[in-house]
Amino acid sequence: MSSISKFISRFFSSEKQKAIKHWQFKDDLEKADLGDEFIQLKIDILSKYGVENIRKAWLSVTSALEAEAQTIKKQGASVWPEVNYVDIENATVSKDILDAIHRTGIVIIRNVLPQTQATELGEELAKYLHENPTVIEGKVEICLVLYITKMSSFTGLPKQNPWLYRSYFSPTQNTVRTHTNSIKVHRFLNELWEGYDGERAHPTPLSYADALRYRQPGGFSAVLQPHIDAGSLDRWADDEYQTFYSKIFENKWQDHKPFDIEARLKVNQAKFPGPHQSTVLRTFQGWTALSPSGGSFGQSALAVFPNVTLGIAYVLLRSFFKPPANGSTDPNLWELDISDSFPGAAKGLSQRISPSTHPHLRFNETLSLTPQINPGDLVFWHPDIIHAVDPTLNSDKPATVLYIPSVPLTKYNLDYVKRQRDAFLDNGKTPPDFQEWFVQNEGVAKGWKPVQDFAQNSEARQSLGLEKLTGDFDIVKTANKILGL
Secondary structure, eight states: OOHHHHHHHHHHHHHHHHHHHHTOOOTTTTTOOOOHHHHHHHHHHHHHHOHHHHHHHHHHHHHHHHHHHHHHHHHGGGGSOEEEHHHHHTTOOOHHHHHHHHHHSEEEEEOSSOHHHHHHHHHHHHHHHHTSOEEETTEEEOOOBOOSOSSOOOBOBSSSSOOEEOOOSOHHHHHHHTOHHHHHHHHHHHTTSBOOOSSSEEEEEEOOOOOEEEEOSSSBOOOOOSEEOSOSTHHHHSHHHHHHTHHHHTTOGGGOOTTBHHHHTTOOTTSSOOTTOOOSOOSBEEEEESSOBOSSTTBOOEEEOSOHHHHHHHHHHHTTEEOOTTOOOOGGGOEEOOSSOOTTOOTTSOEEOOTTTSGGGOHHHHOEEOOOBOTTOEEEEOTTOOEEEOSBBOSSSOEEEEEOOBEEEEHHHHHHHHHHHHHHHTTSBOOGGGTTTOOOBGGGSTTOOOGGGGOOSHHHHHHTTSSOOOSSOHHHHHHHHHHTO
């Protein structure tokens, strides 16, 4: 190996260790006093499914994780299924790719937007954010979370090297959400789930307004540590949510169906509400890239555990077992834990995952980075996927992504879209899921334009709740009544 190759190898190894260190959270949640209610919850689950079944499932899953770690390590970034947008347009996505998406729970869709257009949209977004600063402690800063204020201002988190913008209806976001190609991708993703009956659910895409990431180049930033969205304690405590995972608790985890829309419809993923909780059913969470990223550590990549069933099975079972006094990671030596401990879980928060609390996931080997992502590419992951963000960006340009998920047509989702529509028609008011945290009318921002101005076709207007839905399905008729159309 040449001296240059050795330097590059050491450099990227160093960047990986920075990420692993950042992903190690403190055990404050692990030691949270949840109380007798959650002790009883564990007892009830053990009684319902059987202690022996849960123990066997624990040993089976941890054994499978050991083998899976070796497979993931060998595959590297190639573990990510990739689809070219033209294959969605022409309905020519191969069965092998579809099977890989269902197995891993992740997918990259290339060339959804032309690279030039996506890059220009990123530049326009940067201008929009810079033109709407606020003053903090006497210094003008570019800020990242909208707080309660009557002024046009974006306020930033974290304060040092901020990255998260609580802008929901910027011209750039509106352009991408209403783009014909984006909507076709979302329908494709919704159709990867099974169990639509036309009465309670349909793969027609709806629009969900979320925030964005605009990360300045250079160095470290306290980005997202490994976690799973759509609730944490809710997965055990909500009866329907728990039932969705029943095969895991029954020691039949290989039969779990993570893409069963019917089984997920009644789930209350925000049983314990909080500012970090999305209340809608998302078939996939997603990034729309407006800048290059990924390919290696140090490039602000997304990292995932690329097996949707194994990952969530381990997290659910982990809370019923604790390590022995000697700290061994041998799962055979772990003891049954009937306490109120649910490592990484708390009311109103996402499920956090750490190398210390969830050691059998082997993060050093299994968190797979996205390959090189280009402007106009879209990255998606199932809502049960463990994911994190590389905390280092060694680049001379910002890293920009829009959080745009795929959302199917369901009654609750429709109720939400109606409230979201009423909010953006009210001068760009903060969407309902985020109003408990803060309320802002983004319409006062310089350069803002009404959301409805961007919806130039029926599919876009329908996804936003601005036009009657079409189709001879009960859920469509229900939708138009809910929307008042």
